[in-house]
Amino acid sequence: xxxxxxxxxxxxxxxxxxxxxxxxTHEIETAKSSRPKETTLLEYLESWELALRNAYAIFxxxxxxxxxxxxxxxxRAGEWMLDNFYIVKQTIRQIEEDLPDSFLNELPKLNExxxxxxxxxxxxxxxxxxxxxxxxxxTQAAIFIQDYQQVMPLTxxxxxxxxxxxxxxxxxxxxxxxxxLTGIEVPKSLSEIPIQxxxxxxxxxxxxxxxxxxRLLSATDWKDFFExxxxxxxxxxxxxxxxxxxMDFDTRNNYRSVIEDLARHSxxxxxxxxxxxxxxxxxxxxxxxxxxxxxxxxLIDAGRATLENSINYKPGFRVRVQRAxxxxxxxxxxxGIAFLSxxxxxxxxxxxxxxxxxPLQLIITGLLGLGLAFESAVTIVxxxxxxxxxxxxxxxxxxxxxxxxxxxxxxxxxxxxxxEKELNHLLQELELYYLSxxxxxxxxxxxxDFGDAPKxxxxxxxxxxxxxxxxxxxxxxxxGIVSPFYLFHRHRxxxxxxxxxxxxxRKRGKLADFNRLLLDLGETPYxxxxxxxxxxxxxxxxxxxxxxxxxxxxxxxxxxxTLAHPLNHAEFAADGRSVVAGYTVLQPxxxxxxxxxxxxxxxxxxxxxxxxDLYSFAVSDVYQDLFGEGSYVGKG
Numbered sequence: 001x002x003x004x005x006x007x008x009x010x011x012x013x014x015x016x017x018x019x020x021x022x023x024x025t026h027e028i029e030t031a032k033s034s035r036p037k038e039t040t041l042l043e044y045l046e047s048w049e050l051a052l053r054n055a056y057a058i059f060x061x062x063x064x065x066x067x068x069x070x071x072x073x074x075x076r077a078g079e080w081m082l083d084n085f086y087i088v089k090q091t092i093r094q095i096e097e098d099l100p101d102s103f104l105n106e107l108p109k110l111n112e113x114x115x116x117x118x119x120x121x122x123x124x125x126x127x128x129x130x131x132x133x134x135x136x137x138x139t140q141a142a143i144f145i146q147d148y149q150q151v152m153p154l155t156x157x158x159x160x161x162x163x164x165x166x167x168x169x170x171x172x173x174x175x176x177x178x179x180x181l182t183g184i185e186v187p188k189s190l191s192e193i194p195i196q197x198x199x200x201x202x203x204x205x206x207x208x209x210x211x212x213x214x215r216l217l218s219a220t221d222w223k224d225f226f227e228x229x230x231x232x233x234x235x236x237x238x239x240x241x242x243x244x245x246x247m248d249f250d251t252r253n254n255y256r257s258v259i260e261d262l263a264r265h266s267x268x269x270x271x272x273x274x275x276x277x278x279x280x281x282x283x284x285x286x287x288x289x290x291x292x293x294x295x296x297x298x299l300i301d302a303g304r305a306t307l308e309n310s311i312n313y314k315p316g317f318r319v320r321v322q323r324a325x326x327x328x329x330x331x332x333x334x335x336g337i338a339f340l341s342x343x344x345x346x347x348x349x350x351x352x353x354x355x356x357x358x359p360l361q362l363i364i365t366g367l368l369g370l371g372l373a374f375e376s377a378v379t380i381v382x383x384x385x386x387x388x389x390x391x392x393x394x395x396x397x398x399x400x401x402x403x404x405x406x407x408x409x410x411x412x413x414x415x416x417x418x419x420e421k422e423l424n425h426l427l428q429e430l431e432l433y434y435l436s437x438x439x440x441x442x443x444x445x446x447x448x449d450f451g452d453a454p455k456x457x458x459x460x461x462x463x464x465x466x467x468x469x470x471x472x473x474x475x476x477x478x479x480g481i482v483s484p485f486y487l488f489h490r491h492r493x494x495x496x497x498x499x500x501x502x503x504x505x506r507k508r509g510k511l512a513d514f515n516r517l518l519l520d521l522g523e524t525p526y527x528x529x530x531x532x533x534x535x536x537x538x539x540x541x542x543x544x545x546x547x548x549x550x551x552x553x554x555x556x557x558x559x560x561x562t563l564a565h566p567l568n569h570a571e572f573a574a575d576g577r578s579v580v581a582g583y584t585v586l587q588p589x590x591x592x593x594x595x596x597x598x599x600x601x602x603x604x605x606x607x608x609x610x611x612x613d614l615y616s617f618a619v620s621d622v623y624q625d626l627f628g629e630g631s632y633v634g635k636g
Contacts, residue, residue, distance in 0.1 A: 023151035047187040055178035077204040121158040125165035134209035174210040177203040235274040241294035248398040344373035386620035399561040403441040409541040437556040445486035449503025486531030
């Protein structure tokens with residue numbers, strides 16, 4: 001039930017009445033109609049483009065005094081047309097790219113109106129353009145859409161299609177205005193809908209308004225407009241865990257996409273699905289797991305089955321097959337490889353037999369072909385998996401404006417102190433990390449050991465350590481009160497198996513000892529510490545970098561925001577020995593730096609798409625996508 005909303009102060013009541021009137025007269029097709037096929041919007045667009053090109057050619061070739069309109073308005077319209085026709089070309093190209101037939105066919109269509117068979121959102125956009133005489137005011141447009149939805153809610157897809165439909169409607173308005181000014185034949189028209197309360201403007205003013213509106217539509221960030229007008233968005237913001245509104249846009253959009261799919265394959269509307277998810281989360285407030293009180297648990301996590309059952313969700317055939325295969329990933333993977341391998345070997349044997357091959361030749365063909373068949377089968381299975389299973393990005397909070405309290409993080413670089421040159425490079429890299437990711441709750445540390453040695457202390461140790469300590473102190477002085485830099489250095493220990501004095505367990509040992517230090521679990525081998533140690537007990541996350549690893553701008557915030565999302569929080573089994581939900585470690589994809597990728601032809605081929613931000617760019621990985629397991633990559 002859609003309850004009426006209180007009037008918004010200052011709103012034109014005629015506009016509200018107009019929106020309500022349209023909503024009451026728009027009847028939606030409930031089934032595929034048997035009527036003759038209507039001309040599609042894209043077909044109309046082709047004729048409008050031709051008409052606009054003809055009008056442009058006339059304005060360009062003929063003086064204004066030779067045009068049918070003697071008032072001088074043709075001259076003003078011609079100036080707008082000649083100066084801004086490139087906008088028309090850009091708009092048409094954008095419409096063709098953003099409005100594929102598959103998307104257009106999913107939008108609700110009108111029934112029993114003069115625009116029967118066309119999408120409801122286009123009719124709505126067209127009416128708004130007519131009401132405003134082509135002069136778009138996004139504030140008023142948002143109010144108009146909200147008023148309309150008080151009577152008839154729009155779907156998520158319709159709201160995303162609104163910018164495209166506004167562009168189409170403006171082009172239509174521009175076509176008729178320029179046709180009247182130039183005297184060319186008016187192209188085939190859509191059926192008119194009576195536009196109430198509209199004030200007719202001169203055609204030259206309409207032309208100017210159309211170009212100004214097209215510019216405005218191109219410059220607008222439609223994400224904010226969508227979330228302001230989406231009723232599903234407002235429902236999800238009632239998340240009992242109060243997490244949804246603080247997530248980043250991509251995660252919120254993923255939640256809404258799930259709701260679209262659930263509503264499309266059930267008898268429930270998008271609003272009803274969103275309300276059901278919120279209600280399940282609200283009823284879980286007494287659960288021991290806090291993740292169940294977040295609406296996302298029922299949209300993208302283990303609670304989705306509960307939500308699907310409650311709305312009688314009926315997935316399509318392709319989804320059912322994919323779920324069946326994912327339920328038994330090992331059988332799917334190995335079975336696919338085995339089946340294709342056998343098929344290829346049988347093909348080779350059949351060819352050999354048809355070529356009158358001897359028994360010995362058949363045996364040789366089978367043995368030699370087995371390896372080729374297996375390699376081909378693996379390649380095909382991997383290709384099929386990566387093209388059929390969409391990679392899933394982890395949900396993420398929005399820390400773009402800064403890391404909130406309770407999420408203090410330290411970026412650490414486990415390394416060796418072996419030379420002054422290497423030390424200076426490490427200090428420069430540490431400073432670059434800070435400049436790329438400055439935040440009051442982000443600090444940066446070197447975790448260091450001396451190199452392996454025959455004795456516990458070597459002559460050059462003291463000088464190197466003093467230089468490292470001085471380097472960290474100088475960086476802290478350089479950046480004033482913040483003091484974000486730290487040094488933690490361990491003394492050597494005797495390793496009887498290798499017969500040398502060295503840092504215990506090298507990199508892994510440095511990280512293990514650092515965890516003990518953060519958790520205050522007793523004495524650690526970190527004999528030298530530079531920096532304010534009082535914050536250590538507040539550090540919640542640790543980002544580990546190799547000395548040659550980059551930390552692109554803003555990437556630290558995004559990593560922290562991902563692990564801070566409640567669905568990614570690690571939950572352990574009763575014995576505390578295994579993770580049953582969430583994650584304890586996140587690792588971005590490993591790739592080659594762009595500066596290294598171009599050093600040779602081999603590196604260019606091996607590096608792939610160098611230049612993408614690995615900390616935010618999702619790619620397919622067979623084992624991750626199929627088995628839900630990641631392969632840890634590291635050098636230490």
